[in-house]
Amino acid sequence: MDAIVKNFPHNNRDSERPSQKEAEDAIRVLLRWAGDDPSREGLIDTPNRVAKAYRELFAGYDMDAEDVLGRTFEEVAGYDDMVLVKDIPFYSHCEHHMVPIIGKAHVAYIPDGKVLGLSKIARVVEIYGRRLQTQETMTAQIAKAIDDTLAPRGVAVMLEAEHMCMAMRGVQKQGSTTLTTTFTGTFKAEPAEQVRFMTMVRSR
Numbered sequence: 001m002d003a004i005v006k007n008f009p010h011n012n013r014d015s016e017r018p019s020q021k022e023a024e025d026a027i028r029v030l031l032r033w034a035g036d037d038p039s040r041e042g043l044i045d046t047p048n049r050v051a052k053a054y055r056e057l058f059a060g061y062d063m064d065a066e067d068v069l070g071r072t073f074e075e076v077a078g079y080d081d082m083v084l085v086k087d088i089p090f091y092s093h094c095e096h097h098m099v100p101i102i103g104k105a106h107v108a109y110i111p112d113g114k115v116l117g118l119s120k121i122a123r124v125v126e127i128y129g130r131r132l133q134t135q136e137t138m139t140a141q142i143a144k145a146i147d148d149t150l151a152p153r154g155v156a157v158m159l160e161a162e163h164m165c166m167a168m169r170g171v172q173k174q175g176s177t178t179l180t181t182t183f184t185g186t187f188k189a190e191p192a193e194q195v196r197f198m199t200m201v202r203s204r
Helices: 020-034 046-057 118-129 135-150 185-189 191-202
Strands: 083-094 100-110 154-163 178-184
Touching: 020 046, 083 118, 083 154, 083 191, 100 118, 100 135, 100 185, 100 191, 118 135, 135 154, 135 178, 154 185, 154 191, 178 185, 185 191
Parallel strands: none
Antiparallel strands: 083 100, 100 154, 154 178
16 A cells, blocks of 8 residues: 655744744753753753754754755766665654654666756755654655656665664664665566665665
Protein backbone atom coordinates (compact mmCIF):
# COMPACT_ATOMS: atom_id res chain seq x y z
CA MET A 1 0.00 0.00 0.00
CA ASP A 2 1.34 3.44 -0.92
CA ALA A 3 2.09 5.85 1.90
CA ILE A 4 -0.07 8.90 2.44
CA VAL A 5 2.30 11.84 2.17
CA LYS A 6 1.63 15.12 3.91
CA ASN A 7 3.93 18.02 3.03
CA PHE A 8 2.47 20.34 5.70
CA PRO A 9 1.98 23.71 3.91
CA HIS A 10 3.61 26.73 5.49
CA ASN A 11 0.67 29.14 5.21
CA ASN A 12 0.34 31.42 8.27
CA ARG A 13 2.99 29.45 10.17
CA ASP A 14 4.73 32.56 11.51
CA SER A 15 1.47 34.02 12.81
CA GLU A 16 0.73 30.78 14.68
CA ARG A 17 4.24 30.30 16.09
CA PRO A 18 4.77 31.18 19.77
CA SER A 19 7.28 33.88 20.59
CA GLN A 20 10.86 33.22 21.72
CA LYS A 21 9.84 34.19 25.27
CA GLU A 22 6.91 31.76 25.26
CA ALA A 23 9.22 28.98 24.08
CA GLU A 24 11.76 29.76 26.80
CA ASP A 25 9.03 29.84 29.47
CA ALA A 26 7.85 26.42 28.33
CA ILE A 27 11.38 25.05 28.60
CA ARG A 28 11.63 26.38 32.17
CA VAL A 29 8.42 24.52 33.01
CA LEU A 30 9.87 21.34 31.53
CA LEU A 31 13.06 21.75 33.56
CA ARG A 32 11.01 22.09 36.73
CA TRP A 33 8.89 19.09 35.73
CA ALA A 34 12.07 17.05 35.26
CA GLY A 35 13.01 17.88 38.85
CA ASP A 36 15.64 20.58 38.40
CA ASP A 37 15.81 24.28 39.22
CA PRO A 38 15.92 26.50 36.10
CA SER A 39 17.24 29.39 38.20
CA ARG A 40 20.46 27.64 39.17
CA GLU A 41 23.66 28.85 37.50
CA GLY A 42 24.09 25.99 35.07
CA LEU A 43 20.51 26.27 33.77
CA ILE A 44 19.95 30.03 33.65
CA ASP A 45 20.75 30.27 29.92
CA THR A 46 19.46 26.80 29.02
CA PRO A 47 15.96 27.92 27.88
CA ASN A 48 17.48 30.40 25.44
CA ARG A 49 19.99 27.84 24.17
CA VAL A 50 17.36 25.14 23.73
CA ALA A 51 15.00 27.47 21.86
CA LYS A 52 17.81 28.48 19.50
CA ALA A 53 18.82 24.85 19.02
CA TYR A 54 15.25 23.88 18.19
CA ARG A 55 15.11 26.61 15.56
CA GLU A 56 18.09 24.94 13.88
CA LEU A 57 17.02 21.34 14.45
CA PHE A 58 13.54 22.00 13.03
CA ALA A 59 14.54 24.46 10.31
CA GLY A 60 12.90 22.23 7.70
CA TYR A 61 9.51 23.74 8.54
CA ASP A 62 10.75 27.05 7.10
CA MET A 63 12.02 25.51 3.86
CA ASP A 64 10.19 24.26 0.79
CA ALA A 65 11.53 21.30 -1.19
CA GLU A 66 9.86 22.55 -4.37
CA ASP A 67 11.89 25.77 -4.19
CA VAL A 68 15.13 23.82 -3.79
CA LEU A 69 14.30 21.51 -6.70
CA GLY A 70 13.12 24.28 -8.99
CA ARG A 71 16.25 24.50 -11.15
CA THR A 72 16.98 21.60 -13.48
CA PHE A 73 19.45 21.01 -16.34
CA GLU A 74 18.55 19.69 -19.77
CA GLU A 75 22.05 19.56 -21.33
CA VAL A 76 22.75 15.95 -20.41
CA ALA A 77 24.17 14.66 -23.72
CA GLY A 78 21.45 12.03 -23.93
CA TYR A 79 22.14 10.52 -20.50
CA ASP A 80 19.10 8.52 -19.44
CA ASP A 81 20.36 6.01 -16.86
CA MET A 82 20.16 5.95 -13.08
CA VAL A 83 21.53 8.83 -11.02
CA LEU A 84 22.25 7.71 -7.46
CA VAL A 85 23.41 9.77 -4.50
CA LYS A 86 24.05 7.45 -1.57
CA ASP A 87 25.17 7.67 2.04
CA ILE A 88 23.63 11.11 2.61
CA PRO A 89 23.78 11.60 6.40
CA PHE A 90 20.70 12.99 8.11
CA TYR A 91 19.56 13.83 11.63
CA SER A 92 15.87 13.98 12.37
CA HIS A 93 13.60 13.71 15.40
CA CYS A 94 10.92 11.17 16.17
CA GLU A 95 7.51 12.85 16.24
CA HIS A 96 6.35 10.53 19.01
CA HIS A 97 9.11 11.18 21.58
CA MET A 98 11.10 14.11 20.09
CA VAL A 99 14.38 12.22 20.35
CA PRO A 100 16.91 11.87 17.52
CA ILE A 101 16.77 9.66 14.46
CA ILE A 102 20.29 9.28 13.04
CA GLY A 103 20.80 7.73 9.64
CA LYS A 104 21.70 7.97 5.99
CA ALA A 105 19.66 8.25 2.82
CA HIS A 106 20.16 6.74 -0.61
CA VAL A 107 18.26 8.52 -3.39
CA ALA A 108 18.14 7.62 -7.09
CA TYR A 109 16.14 8.65 -10.12
CA ILE A 110 16.07 7.82 -13.82
CA PRO A 111 15.93 11.10 -15.76
CA ASP A 112 13.50 11.89 -18.52
CA GLY A 113 15.36 14.64 -20.36
CA LYS A 114 16.50 16.73 -17.39
CA VAL A 115 18.58 16.28 -14.25
CA LEU A 116 19.03 17.92 -10.85
CA GLY A 117 22.16 19.39 -9.35
CA LEU A 118 23.45 16.65 -7.06
CA SER A 119 23.50 18.92 -4.02
CA LYS A 120 19.76 19.48 -4.43
CA ILE A 121 19.07 15.84 -3.58
CA ALA A 122 21.02 16.12 -0.34
CA ARG A 123 19.22 19.38 0.39
CA VAL A 124 15.80 17.73 0.07
CA VAL A 125 16.88 15.05 2.54
CA GLU A 126 17.94 17.85 4.90
CA ILE A 127 14.63 19.71 4.57
CA TYR A 128 12.47 16.72 5.49
CA GLY A 129 14.95 15.53 8.10
CA ARG A 130 14.79 18.84 9.95
CA ARG A 131 11.19 18.22 11.00
CA LEU A 132 9.43 15.97 13.47
CA GLN A 133 9.12 12.76 11.52
CA THR A 134 8.45 9.11 11.20
CA GLN A 135 10.99 7.39 8.98
CA GLU A 136 8.24 6.00 6.77
CA THR A 137 6.79 9.44 6.09
CA MET A 138 10.17 11.01 5.46
CA THR A 139 11.03 8.31 2.91
CA ALA A 140 7.82 8.92 1.00
CA GLN A 141 8.13 12.73 1.19
CA ILE A 142 11.60 12.71 -0.39
CA ALA A 143 10.42 10.49 -3.24
CA LYS A 144 7.27 12.54 -3.85
CA ALA A 145 9.11 15.87 -3.91
CA ILE A 146 11.56 14.64 -6.56
CA ASP A 147 8.86 12.84 -8.53
CA ASP A 148 6.52 15.85 -8.59
CA THR A 149 9.18 18.43 -9.43
CA LEU A 150 11.47 16.61 -11.83
CA ALA A 151 8.95 14.20 -13.42
CA PRO A 152 11.62 11.51 -13.97
CA ARG A 153 10.92 8.00 -15.22
CA GLY A 154 11.27 6.74 -11.67
CA VAL A 155 12.50 7.53 -8.16
CA ALA A 156 13.96 5.19 -5.54
CA VAL A 157 14.59 6.18 -1.92
CA MET A 158 16.02 4.12 0.93
CA LEU A 159 16.57 5.37 4.45
CA GLU A 160 18.44 3.42 7.10
CA ALA A 161 18.54 4.85 10.59
CA GLU A 162 18.87 4.21 14.30
CA HIS A 163 16.04 5.55 16.43
CA MET A 164 17.01 6.86 19.85
CA CYS A 165 13.46 6.21 21.06
CA MET A 166 14.42 2.53 20.83
CA ALA A 167 18.02 2.93 21.99
CA MET A 168 17.61 5.35 24.92
CA ARG A 169 14.19 4.43 26.28
CA GLY A 170 11.57 1.68 26.03
CA VAL A 171 13.23 -1.55 24.90
CA GLN A 172 16.68 0.13 24.94
CA LYS A 173 18.10 -1.86 22.03
CA GLN A 174 21.18 0.01 20.86
CA GLY A 175 22.48 -0.53 17.37
CA SER A 176 19.25 -1.75 15.75
CA THR A 177 18.63 -0.24 12.32
CA THR A 178 15.37 0.47 10.53
CA LEU A 179 15.25 0.38 6.70
CA THR A 180 12.48 1.93 4.63
CA THR A 181 12.08 2.20 0.85
CA THR A 182 9.83 3.96 -1.61
CA PHE A 183 9.77 3.34 -5.37
CA THR A 184 7.93 5.22 -8.11
CA GLY A 185 7.63 4.83 -11.88
CA THR A 186 10.11 2.45 -13.47
CA PHE A 187 11.53 1.43 -10.11
CA LYS A 188 8.08 0.40 -8.92
CA ALA A 189 7.05 -1.32 -12.15
CA GLU A 190 10.27 -3.22 -12.86
CA PRO A 191 11.71 -5.38 -10.05
CA ALA A 192 15.02 -5.58 -11.93
CA GLU A 193 15.48 -1.83 -11.45
CA GLN A 194 14.84 -2.20 -7.73
CA VAL A 195 17.49 -4.91 -7.58
CA ARG A 196 19.94 -2.73 -9.51
CA PHE A 197 19.29 0.15 -7.13
CA MET A 198 19.84 -2.04 -4.08
CA THR A 199 23.01 -3.52 -5.57
CA MET A 200 24.45 -0.09 -6.29
CA VAL A 201 23.58 1.12 -2.78
CA ARG A 202 25.35 -1.85 -1.20
CA SER A 203 28.44 -1.69 -3.43
CA ARG A 204 31.51 -0.03 -1.93
